[in-house]
Amino acid sequence: MFESDCYEVEVIQVIDHELFTLEKKYHLPENGDFNVNLKEDILKIAVINRYKSSPPAIGFVNGFNLKKGAIASCVAHDSHNIIVVGCSDEEISKAVNLLVKSKGGISAVDGEKTLHLPLEVGGIMSKADAFSVASKYEEIDLFVKDNLDSTLSAPFMTLSFMALLVIPEIKLSDKGLFDGREFHFIPTCIKTK
Amino acid sequence: MIIKANYVDIKKRVIFPASIVLKDRKIISITKIEEIQDTFVLPGFIDAHIHIESSMLIPSEFSRLAVLHGTVATVSDPHEIANILGVKGIEFMLSNADKVNFNFNFGVSPCVPATTFETSGATLDADVVKELLKNKKLNHLAEVMAFPSVINNEPQIMAKIKAAKDLNIPIDGHAPFLSGDDLKKYIDAGISTDHESSSYEEAKEKLELGMKILIREGLAAKNFEALSPLIKSYPDKLMFCSDDKHPNDLLLGHINSLVIRSIEMGYDIFDVLKIACINPKEHYNLDVGQLKVGDKADFIEVEDLESFKIVRTFINGLIVCENSKTKI
Secondary structure (H helix, E strand, O other), X not given: OOOOOEEEEEEEXXXXXXXXXXXXXXXXOOOOOOOOEOOOOEEEEEEEOXXXXXXXXXXXXXXXXXXXXXXXXXXXXXXXXXXXXXXXXXXXXXHHHHHHHHOOXXXXXXXXXXXXXXXXXXXXXXXXXXXXXXXXXXXXXXXXXXXXXXXXXXXXXXXXXXXXXXXXXXXXEOOEEEEOOOOEEOOOEEEEO | OEEEEEEEEOXXXXXXXXXXXXXXXXXXXXXXXXXXXXXXXXXXXEEOOEOHHHXXXXXXXXXXXXXXXXXXXXXXXXXXXXXXXXXHHHHHHHHHHOOOOOEEEEEEOOOOXXXXXXXXXXXXXXXXXXXXXXXXXXXXXXXXXXXXXXXOOOHHHHHHHHHHHHOOOXXXXXXXXXXXXXHHHHHHOOOOEEOOOOOHHHHHHHHHOOOEEXXXXXXXXXXXXXXXXXXXXXXXXXXXXXXXXXXXXXXXXOHHHHHHHHHHOOOOHHHHHHHHHHHHHHHHOOOOOOOOOOOEOOEEEEOOOOOOOEEEEEEOOEEEEEOOEEOO
């Protein structure tokens, strides 16, 4: 995803209970083989255009504290493209594909295990009984906290605001990484050798 | 139907045992009685700004949880679904809301998409907004998030605001941290509310300039602690709102939670209830009963005025919640 000579990248740092984010910079490991860094909680985040076929926008995020797996949602303010955070490309793809197949909702993946709340109305609402939606949501929320180890108080809520460009400092839209202070796109790779 | 309970008259600031007679879904009489009563009746709670979509429920299912907490009405910007499906999305919200006995109120979303730096499923330009506002069911212009565009007098947003002004309907604001001359300009454009204030000083400046403040306690943003001190000085200018609520969160509580907390903190009960039950009705000119003779029978019966535990919720004269069970 990056030029092989990239050695420093932008990272979206999330703060629990806040909609704003902080801009963080991260030095890639020497070997240049960059995927995610679980120890330092540098995970991959992607936003995928759900209205027409386009390449995904990919960035890095810190603060979700997932130790494994991936979580995805069609609730992504305000355009509601597909947003995903995860620890491996396989799990990220799996979480997204669950949503694509069921035409919306939220999902969580841990290896072979998948949890999914389908939201078939516009990808963001369910027609099902309110009480059953609430309990399914609760089940997935707890799974992300207990099994994937997220330390956020509401991981899907935080996830849904990572694409809300109007709130600084940096967010990710389907078109790329965005600086909400200056109101323009910025590159993910900051420094190259 | 006759209900005997302690009648809470919020405006006259009195509580007395009364016999309330309902007929044809309306309140036809309220008579003071001598017998001591256990329960209390008062107008139901109103969420002055909530995106129904945030509950992940369609309106008809959302209302089934809301009535458990004594909520009888909501005011909503349908901009989540509008960003995805445009006019069709708004039409869906209206038609689904019509299927259930609950007082939903929707506005027309003026900021779809939110920015030009992302791909949305739809765009609502000034002509579309103007056309939508012809629908009487869409009773306000929803949150004008594009405050920089208002300050810069950009034609699209100004045309949307003008369309609402021509109809003399409320225009909702969204102006985090806006202050000074820019705030004045935003207010002068005709925008009358804000639900984004996060500090006492920020809200106070807006109130002093004539705005109404919606104290928000939602999923993401929780401003109640910072803004509740306003209750003492500005009870006529405040409303309560959630903005966003996930389904499990809505199961736990709604506007009732803010009422309980306010009263626990020692604020005057009549001021608090005016904020929760009356101010939104008056500001948005909602078709919601206020437990007066002749009104649509929208009200709640509660066990006491501390826990506000719901005995029954009435909407349009029908019981929509009884003993913690939803009836819709």
